Amino acid sequence: KAGVTQTPRYLIKTRGQQVTLSCSPISGHRSVSWYQQTPGQGLQFLFEYFSETQRNKGNFPGRFSGRQFSNSRSEMNVSTLELGDSALYLCASSLGDRPHNEQFFGPGTRLTVL
Amino acid sequence: GDSVTQMEGPVTLSEEAFLTINCTYTATGYPSLFWYVQYPGEGLQLLLKATKADDKGSNKGFEATYRKETTSFHLEKGSVQVSDSAVYFCALYDAGKSTFGDGTTLTVKP
Numbered sequence: 001k002a003g004v005t006q007t008p009r010y011l012i013k014t015r016g017q018q019v020t021l022s023c024s025p026i027s028g029h030r031s032v033s034w035y036q037q038t039p040g041q042g043l044q045f046l047f048e049y050f051s052e053t054q055r056n057k058g059n060f061p062g063r064f065s066g067r068q069f070s071n072s073r074s075e076m077n078v079s080t081l082e083l084g085d086s087a088l089y090l091c092a093s094s095l096g097d098r099p100h101n102e103q104f105f106g107p108g109t110r111l112t113v114l
Numbered sequence: 115g116d117s118v119t120q121m122e123g124p125v126t127l128s129e130e131a132f133l134t135i136n137c138t139y140t141a142t143g144y145p146s147l148f149w150y151v152q153y154p155g156e157g158l159q160l161l162l163k164a165t166k167a168d169d170k171g172s173n174k175g176f177e178a179t180y181r182k183e184t185t186s187f188h189l190e191k192g193s194v195q196v197s198d199s200a201v202y203f204c205a206l207y208d209a210g211k212s213t214f215g216d217g218t219t220l221t222v223k224p
Contacts, residue, residue, distance in 0.1 A: 004157075033211065033212070035212070035214075042214060042215075042216045042217060043203065043205075043212075043214035043217075044214075045211045045212060045213065048211060056209070056211045058211065090157055090158065092158075092212075102148075102160060102163065103160075103207070103212060104160070105150075105157040105158040105159070106157050107156055107157040108157050
């Protein structure tokens with residue numbers, strides 16, 4: 001069974017631009033969560049989507065948004081990029097139907113904002 | 115809100131030494147607990163998990179026991195190898211989101 005895939009793996013953008021990251025979950029998984037990983041803040045939860053609906057949300061500004069499609073694939077969008085948005089963005093999928101489902105992580109997208 | 119506190123690193127050990135990485139948590143609910151490992155340039159891999167009090171998770175010689183009374187989930191391994199060098203994250207999962215510790219970098223020298 002294929003794992004979680006994320007595209008692109010690397011991105012370079014400039015301040016003020018916007019960016020869209022993509023995540024394809026493991027087949028059959030309906031929950032997709034997004035995390036931001038930075039050296040200073042560690043791993044922080046952005047949001048979770050389940051069956052095309054945002055089910056949970058972390059403490060990030062409205063510039064960070066996401067969506068999930070009917071095939072469970074998810075996209076995350078960041079508008080008006082700031083230097084501090086440079087990070088590794090990780091996506092994780094799970095079955096999502098139990099509170100303790102295991103999450104499987106993708107390799108991440110490394111975003112650099114210049 | 116929920117939080118996870120991990121033993122600060124980095125940790126450097128010689129091969130075959132005993133490893134302990136401390137992890138304590140605070141949670142409003144009744145979370146599941148996890149240890150993840152991250153190798154350079156890669157995403158997170160689940161190392162082990164425990165879903166209720168007194169459960170012991172184990173994998174690849176690593177163990178951790180869910181201690182509700184001390185709100186702890188310490189990671190242990192009896193004899194580390196060079197290949198265990200990585201960053202280890204303690205995490206809790208509750209109500210649809212994971213909360214991670216800051217990570218502990220382990221370096222094992224031959």
